[in-house]
Amino acid sequence: SLRNPLVERILNQMVLLVNNLIEEYGNTYGSFDEIRIELPRELSSNADKRQRDTKNRDDNQKTKDACREELIAILKEHKINVTYVSENDVLKYRLYKELAMNGYKTLYSNTKVDLIALIMGRGFDKEHIIPKALRFDNSFSNLTIEKTDINLDKSKATAIDYVRDTYGEEAAQQYIARVNDLYKKGAFSKTKRDNLLRTAEEIPEEPLNRDLGLTGYINKKAMEL
Numbered sequence: 001s002l003r004n005p006l007v008e009r010i011l012n013q014m015v016l017l018v019n020n021l022i023e024e025y026g027n028t029y030g031s032f033d034e035i036r037i038e039l040p041r042e043l044s045s046n047a048d049k050r051q052r053d054t055k056n057r058d059d060n061q062k063t064k065d066a067c068r069e070e071l072i073a074i075l076k077e078h079k080i081n082v083t084y085v086s087e088n089d090v091l092k093y094r095l096y097k098e099l100a101m102n103g104y105k106t107l108y109s110n111t112k113v114d115l116i117a118l119i120m121g122r123g124f125d126k127e128h129i130i131p132k133a134l135r136f137d138n139s140f141s142n143l144t145i146e147k148t149d150i151n152l153d154k155s156k157a158t159a160i161d162y163v164r165d166t167y168g169e170e171a172a173q174q175y176i177a178r179v180n181d182l183y184k185k186g187a188f189s190k191t192k193r194d195n196l197l198r199t200a201e202e203i204p205e206e207p208l209n210r211d212l213g214l215t216g217y218i219n220k221k222a223m224e225l
Helices: 005-025 047-077 087-098 115-119 148-154 159-167 169-184 190-197 200-205 207-224
Strands: 124-128 143-147
Touching (some): 005 207, 087 115, 087 124, 087 143, 124 148, 143 148, 148 159, 159 169, 169 190
Antiparallel strands (some): 124 143
16 A cells, blocks of 8 residues: 555565564563664764754754744634644645745746645645655655645656756756755755755665665654554
8 A cells, every 4th residue: 555565565574573473472461562663864873963863853843833823823814713733734834934035936836825725735735846756755855835736747757857847948947046046045955955956867876865765764654553
């Protein structure tokens, strides 16, 4: 069901291993009661790096909490009475705010985003800049907002490849200039800028990031199981 034979094989092996452990040691009180999943990025990091990562996670949580309060207030202004919004809605709102320096227009089609339509799932959605088919990367730096029909049409193409193939070379050069200008203004990180300008041919040059991303996806699904 995960549509990735490698991921499915690995998770099936994990399930088999856990079932064998249950068969050998039992699953009642007194046997093993915990399974730890070690993340590759954490294992490869030293103490200083892990400490920085922890601070970044804390700062990121504060940003998300502030955005949640902002979004609730905005929704109430539009007579949408809510006391809680989902993590997915907060993520959409953060990606929407990132487009402020572009007049709240999407990066591919340059379409003005309607925030309420975005939150309600009408015509706009979050989009993987480099598609999952090429890299399992759900990080903020690989996400943006675009029209839903464009998300579907883009399919397995990278952002720059899609713009060039769909709108032509002139539009692609305008897109590149727009992305670089927004990066210089501090609208988004260098990592996101690089993702927005990376062609499919350049993806295989990063096997380590690709493998870590795949392993991270496997970790996530392992936790769900």
